Each structure stands twice: as structure tokens, then as C-alpha cells.
Amino acid sequence: MKITKDLYQSSLALLTDFYQLTMAYGYWKSGKADQEAVFNLFFRKHPFQGGFTMAAGLEYLIDYCENFNFEDEDLAYLASMKRKDGSPMFEPDFLKYLSEMKFTCDIDAVEEGTVVFPNTPLVRVRGPLFQCQLLETPLLNIINFQTLIATKAARINLATLGEPIMEFGLRRAQGIDGALAASRAAYIGGCTSTSNVLAGKLFGIPVSGTHAHSWIMSFETELEAFEAYAEAFPDNCIFLVDTYDTLNGVKNAIKVGQILRSKGKEMLGIRIDSGDLAYFSNKAREMLDEAGFPDAKIVGSNDLDEHIISSLKSQEASINVWGVGTKLVTAFDQPALGAVYKLSAIKSETGTWEPKIKLSQQSIKINIPGIHNVKRYYSNGKAVADMIYLENQVIDSKSTMIIDPMDPTHRKRLMPAFYKEEILLKTIFKAGKNVYQIPTLDQIRDRGIAQLESFDKTHKRLVNPHIYPVGLEENLHHLRMDLVLKAKKLDNGLE
Ligand SMILES: Nc1ncnc2c1ncn2[C@@H]1O[C@H](COP(=O)(O)OP(=O)(O)OP(=O)(O)O)[C@@H](O)[C@H]1O
Ligand SMILES: O=P(O)(O)OC[C@H]1O[C@H](OP(=O)(O)OP(=O)(O)O)[C@H](O)[C@@H]1O
Ligand SMILES: O=C(O)c1cccnc1
Numbered sequence: 001m002k003i004t005k006d007l008y009q010s011s012l013a014l015l016t017d018f019y020q021l022t023m024a025y026g027y028w029k030s031g032k033a034d035q036e037a038v039f040n041l042f043f044r045k046h047p048f049q050g051g052f053t054m055a056a057g058l059e060y061l062i063d064y065c066e067n068f069n070f071e072d073e074d075l076a077y078l079a080s081m082k083r084k085d086g087s088p089m090f091e092p093d094f095l096k097y098l099s100e101m102k103f104t105c106d107i108d109a110v111e112e113g114t115v116v117f118p119n120t121p122l123v124r125v126r127g128p129l130f131q132c133q134l135l136e137t138p139l140l141n142i143i144n145f146q147t148l149i150a151t152k153a154a155r156i157n158l159a160t161l162g163e164p165i166m167e168f169g170l171r172r173a174q175g176i177d178g179a180l181a182a183s184r185a186a187y188i189g190g191c192t193s194t195s196n197v198l199a200g201k202l203f204g205i206p207v208s209g210t211h212a213h214s215w216i217m218s219f220e221t222e223l224e225a226f227e228a229y230a231e232a233f234p235d236n237c238i239f240l241v242d243t244y245d246t247l248n249g250v251k252n253a254i255k256v257g258q259i260l261r262s263k264g265k266e267m268l269g270i271r272i273d274s275g276d277l278a279y280f281s282n283k284a285r286e287m288l289d290e291a292g293f294p295d296a297k298i299v300g301s302n303d304l305d306e307h308i309i310s311s312l313k314s315q316e317a318s319i320n321v322w323g324v325g326t327k328l329v330t331a332f333d334q335p336a337l338g339a340v341y342k343l344s345a346i347k348s349e350t351g352t353w354e355p356k357i358k359l360s361q362q363s364i365k366i367n368i369p370g371i372h373n374v375k376r377y378y379s380n381g382k383a384v385a386d387m388i389y390l391e392n393q394v395i396d397s398k399s400t401m402i403i404d405p406m407d408p409t410h411r412k413r414l415m416p417a418f419y420k421e422e423i424l425l426k427t428i429f430k431a432g433k434n435v436y437q438i439p440t441l442d443q444i445r446d447r448g449i450a451q452l453e454s455f456d457k458t459h460k461r462l463v464n465p466h467i468y469p470v471g472l473e474e475n476l477h478h479l480r481m482d483l484v485l486k487a488k489k490l491d492n493g494l495e
Contacts, residue, residue, distance in 0.1 A: 003063040006202060007177070011071040012064060014078075016137040021078070021090075024130050028094050033130035036347040038371050041123040041139055043339035044364055047151055047331070048306075051465025052455060054154045054448055055114045055122050056185045057146030058428070059438055061107075064138050065429060068103040068131075075099055104432040105131050108373070108425040111439070113150075113188055113448035115455060116424075117470045119405050120374045120388055122147070122339065124425055127432075129346070136341045145178070146185040148337040152306075152328055153189025154452060158460055159309040164192040164321045166208055168301065169329025170199075182329035188444050191324075203441055210238040210271045210299065210323075222249060226256040234265040238299055241270045241284070250284045254291045269297030271323065277302065278315040285318035297321045305332065306462055342367045357483040364406055369483050372476060377419035383454045385414055386424070389473035402471025405480070412469050 004012055027033040046053050070078075075098060081089035105127030116122055122143060125132050156165060167186045173179030183199035193208035194200060200207035211229060219225035226239050237260065241249025250270060257267035270288070272280050277300045288296045300312065301323030309322060326332060344367060345353045355369035373391045377384045387402050389395060397417040404410035428436040439447070458466035472480065 003060050004067040007180070011067060011069065011074055012138065013068060013070045013074050013134075015141070016134055020134050020137055023133050024098075025090055025094055027130045027133065028097055033097070034128045036127065037129045037132050037343055038124065038126045038345040038353075039132045039136070039341050040121040040344050040368070040372075041125075041143060041339055041341045042119055042121050043144075043147075043337055044118050045338070046118065047148055047334045047337055048155060049463070050151065050155060051459040051461060051468065052115050052151070052154075052452070053117065053147060053337075054150040054189055054451070055110045055116045055143070055147050056112045056150035056188045056444075057143040057181075058109055058112045058123075060142045060146065060181070061109070061123065061139055062428060062434060062436070062438060064142065065103055065105070065107065065135070065432075066434060068135070069101060070098045072099075101131070102432060103131065103429075104128065105135070105429060106427070106431065107429040109428050110374075110424045111426055111447060112146075112444045113446075113451060114424060115383075115448075115451040116147075117386055117468060119368060120386060120470060121372065121425060123341075124371075124373075125341075126371070132343075140339060140341055142181075144337040144339045146181055146188075147339070148331045148334070149182045149185035149329065150189035150448065151337075152331050153186040153191050154448060155189075155306040155462060156304075156309065156322070156324055156328060157190030157449075158452070159306040159313065159462065160322050161313065162190075163319075165190065166299070166301075166321060166323045167191040167194045167196075167328060168323050168325035170194075170196040170325075172326040173329040179329065184441070186328055187441060188448055190445065190449060191328075195325075205441065210240055213240065213243045213273075216240065216243040223252045223255065226252055227259070230256050230260050230265075230267075234260060234263065237265075237267045238269045238271050238297070239267070240273060242272050242274045242280070246272060246275055246280045247283055247287070250287050254287065254293065257291070257293055257296065267293065267296055269299060269321070271299040271301060272319075273301045273323075277319060278312055278317040281312075281318040282316070299323050301325070303327060310462060344369050345371050355479060355483060357480065357487055359484065359487050366480075366484060368405060368472065368476070369480055370476065374424040376422045376424055377414060377416060378422070378454065379419050381454060382456060383468070384419060385412055385469040385471065387414070387471060387473050388476060390476050390479070393473060393475055395473065401474050402469065403474065403477040404469075404471050405477075408477065408481070410471075412471060 075095050109123040170179045173182050183194040183196045184203050187205045193206040195209045216222050216225040239253040253270045260267050281298050298319050299321040300319035304324045305327035343356050345355050357369045358367050370390050375387045402412050459468045
């Protein structure tokens with residue numbers, strides 16, 4: 001699908017922070033606009049205090065880059081911006097430069113559905129400084145949100161032990177695109193369907209639903225309401241049983257289930273949306289089984305998240321389909337991922353690449369310099385460790401060390417010869433041309449599920465997970481340390 005064209009019917013070139021445009025202008029003014037640079041998009045900490053993160057949003061990113069050009073109305077708006085003294089904010093020649101800009105970057109990125117870890121690049125952009133800079137904000141906007149929601153959905157899917165999840169978030173999502181992007185990401189993370197019909201149309205996500213309390217309340221009795229629904233949708237009956245008295249609601253559902261059966265149709269199940277979901281689902285299960293409806297599903301909903309679902313599982317609740325809205329699509333307990341986009345190398349006038357480092361008082365904020373990639377090593381189908389390495393580095397296949405970027409005393413020896421390896425950054429754009437075959441949403445969702453299966457369950461624990469090893473290859477570690485020490489000396493005037 002064409003996100004920009006189908007959703008916005010407009011260029012999104014101005015969907016960036018103003019300072020990106022003022023820097024772009026500055027680069028142009030100082031003759032640096034076309035200097036080549038490399039930026040990496042990465043996050044520093046898993047969301048939800050978890051042990052893994054699931055990447056999502058690449059298809060939006062691709063669409064954004066393919067449509068990354070300034071149209072006449074964008075330029076007219078920029079031309080209308082003024083400085084304090086009334087002069088134009090941007091010179092006409094700069095606007096002409098913008099109007100002629102063609103997207104020419106190389107982009108490498110992890111595929112959607114990939115399980116990713118702190119400090120490893122999710123996206124690497126290489127190209128003219130000017131373009132790389134303008135892309136910072138939209139890329140972060142896209143990847144941060146969808147990755148966050150895909151991760152939340154994956155956690156919920158772990159809690160349901162793979163039982164179907166109906167995503168019900170639209171009414172409480174963060175606005176229109178917040179809802180659409182969340183439905184997409186939630187499906188990638190493992191939801192089975194969405195209630196959002198536009199998301200179904202745009203992305204091909206299966207659409208499903210039950211009915212609301214208002215349906216019941218609009219009839220004289222609950223029984224009449226169920227009968228009328230069965231008349232309208234005999235193949236799609238999931239009766240909401242808790243409007244007045246849940247167990248009486250189950251009795252009414254059974255009555256209408258029997259009528260449906262007499263007509264050769266089968267009730268799909270019931271939904272419980274309030275009260276003690278463990279108690280009522282177990283009672284309802286007994287009643288449905290006794291009445292000859294052992295296959296009728298019990299959908300549970302009401303402010304669910306992975307923790308409540310886990311608790312309901314441990315209470316042996318008889319829910320087997322989970323309706324989850326607000327807490328999923330708003331990432332309730334952590335509303336932002338916090339990925340950043342940092343310069344890691346720049347090409348000098350002599351044509352050599354200079355790795356770049358940004359110092360910080362907090363060592364977690366010192367970036368990883370150079371042009372790097374990530375390798376995941378697998379042993380017997382299980383992920384063993386991720387190595388961040390300089391892309392032109394030859395790795396010793398007999399024995400190599402990875403070093404924790406946050407704690408250099410924390411090291412792990414690997415024997416690549418014994419492992420299968422996967423290079424995580426895949427080429428998406430080469431000199432501005434899309435060379436990547438975008439998978440279908442179902443393929444992405446399958447990748448997410450397969451990726452998670454390749455990790456030990458200790459890393460997937462919802463609370464206090466075991467930390468998966470991720471480290472810098474030795475040469476990259478030394479390069480980083482040398483640059484840090486050099487920068488510190490310069491800072492202190494010691495050189
Ligand atoms: N057995 C249970 N164990 C743990 N949490 C539960 C259980 N049953 C329900 N919950 C959760 O408790 C929270 C509040 O439930 P509560 O009973 O207050 O809702 P309610 O008042 O019945 O519903 P509503 O306000 O929507 O009518 C919800 O998040 C719900 O998912
Ligand atoms: O609880 P969520 O995970 O967000 O799932 C969506 C909720 O939306 C509906 O409730 P409604 O809007 O009627 O409000 P309610 O909470 O008063 O039932 C539905 O009955 C779910 O409870
Ligand atoms: O189809 C449903 O049951 C539904 C849809 C949106 C929100 N809550 C429930």
C-alpha cells in the first residue's frame with residue numbers, strides 16, 4: 001500500500017522538526033550539504049522493562065523515502081516563513097535546491113518482525129548530510145511508535161500463549177494515524193485481527209468484532225437482542241453476556257445457540273467484559289459445556305494487558321480469545337520507545353571515512369562510531385548473541401570476543417565457526433533506489449513469531465528477564481575507546 005498517497009494524498013517532506021530545516025539550510029550555506037555521512041537509528045533500553053524489542057515500521061519508512069521530495073505547496077509555505085527582521089527565513093536559491101532534491105541515500109535496516117536489542121542499529125542511513133539530517137525526525141517518528149506497539153503486542157501474545165488476540169484499540173488510540181499505525185504494528189506483534197475497519201482495508205489485516213452493550217440495551221430484553229443479532233449474523237454470533245447479569249446472560253446465549261443449531265448454524269461464543277473474569281469465564285465454561293457447546297469460545301475483555309492476562313492464565317481462567325484495546329495501542333505503561341538517530345561517520349574532503357563519537361557524562365549515551373552492522377549467531381536454532389562490527393572487518397571464525405558497550409569488563413567469547421549467522425541490516429535503498437522486496441504483512445507477522453521462537457524463554461520473561469548478550473566486536477570496541485580517550489584529551493586541553 002502507498003501510505004503517503006493513500007492516507008495523506010500529500011507530500012510529507014515537511015513532517016520534520018524545524019531545526020532539521022535550519023540545519024539543512026546551514027549545511028547548504030556552508031557548502032556541506034552534499035558531504036557524505038552515516039547515521040544510525042537505535043534505542044538504549046527495551047520498553048516495558050522487558051528483555052526484547054520487536055522492530056516495526058519499515059514499510060512506512062520506505063514509503064516516506066520514496067516520496068521524499070518538496071512539492072510546490074511545501075516550498076510556498078517555506079517561502080512564506082520570515083525571520084524576526086521580516087526577511088525570508090530561507091533564501092530563494094535554497095528553496096530551488098530543495099525543489100531539485102532527489103532522494104539518493106543508501107538505507108540498510110532490520111526487517112520488520114526482527115527481534116532487536118539496545119544499541120544495535122535498526123536503520124542505517126548513508127548519504128548527503130543534508131538528506132540524512134532531514135530524515136531524522138520522520139524516521140524516528142515512524143520506527144519508535146510501531147516498534148513500541150509491535151513489542152507490546154508480542155508481550156501480550158506471549159502472555160496468551162499464542163491464543164487469538166482481537167485488537168480493539170481504535171476508540172482510545174492516539175488520534176487517527178496513531179490508531180492505524182498501532183493496528184498495523186499490533187498485527188505484526190502477533191494480534192489476530194483488528195476492529196479497525198480502515199486498517200483492514202489499508203493493510204489487509206483480518207477484521208473482526210462482537211457487539212456492544214448498546215445493542216443489548218436498545219431491545220426490551222437481552223434474549224430478544226441475542227435473537228435479533230442471530231437473525232442478522234447467524235454465522236458470526238459472539239454474544240456479550242454481561243450487560244445485566246453475566247450468568248443469566250450465558251443462559252440466554254445458550255438458548256439462542258440452541259435456536260441457531262436447530263437452523264444448522266453454530267454460535268461462535270460469548271464475550272465477558274466486566275467483573276471477575278476468572279470466576280465468570282470458569283462458570284460460563286461449565287454452563288456451555290453442560291449445554292453441549294464445548295467448542296463455543298469465551299472472549300475476555302476489559303482493560304487487559306500482558307500482566308492481567310498472565311494472572312488470568314495462572315488462575316486457570318477459561319478465556320480462550322482475548323480482546324485487548326487501550327493498554328495495547330497506547331503502550332499504556334510506556335508511551336514512547338526513545339530510539340535516537342546519531343551521526344557515526346562522515347566522509348572527509350580526502351574521501352576517507354572518519355568515525356565520529358559523541359561524548360556524554362552518561363556512558364550509556366556514548367554512541368558507537370563507524371559504519372557498522374550486526375550479526376546474530378545461532379546454535380541449534382537458538383540465538384546465542386548479537387555482534388556489532390565494523391562492516392569491513394573480517395571476523396575470526398575460530399574465536400572472537402564481544403564486549404558489552406556499557407561495561408567493557410563484561411565480555412563473551414564466541415566461536416562463529418560453530419554457529420549459523422544472520423546479518424541483521426538488509427539493504428533497502430541503494431543510491432535512493434528501492435532494492436528491497438517488501439514482504440506481506442502476514443510474512444512479517446510470521447517472521448516476528450519465528451524470531452521470538454529462536455530466543456530462550458528466559459529472555460522473554462515479562463518481568464526481570466535474563467539479559468541477552470549483545471556486544472561490540474573487539475576492533476570496534478578499541479576504535480570506540482580510542483576515540484573516547486582522544487575526545488576526552490581534546491576536551492581537557494591535554495593534547
Ligand atoms: N480474576 C481477575 N484477576 C485479575 N484481574 C482481573 C480479574 N478479573 C478482572 N480483572 C481486571 O480487573 C480490572 C478491573 O475490573 P473491575 O472488576 O473493576 O471492572 P468492572 O468494574 O467489573 O468493569 P467495568 O468498569 O468495565 O464495568 C480490569 O482490568 C480487569 O481486566
Ligand atoms: O478495555 P480495552 O482493552 O480498551 O478494550 C476495548 C473496550 O472497549 C469497549 O468498551 P467501552 O468503550 O464500551 O467501554 P467500557 O470500558 O465502559 O466497557 C469494550 O467493551 C472493551 O472493554
Ligand atoms: O467488537 C468488539 O467486541 C469491540 C470492538 C471495539 C471495542 N470493544 C469491543
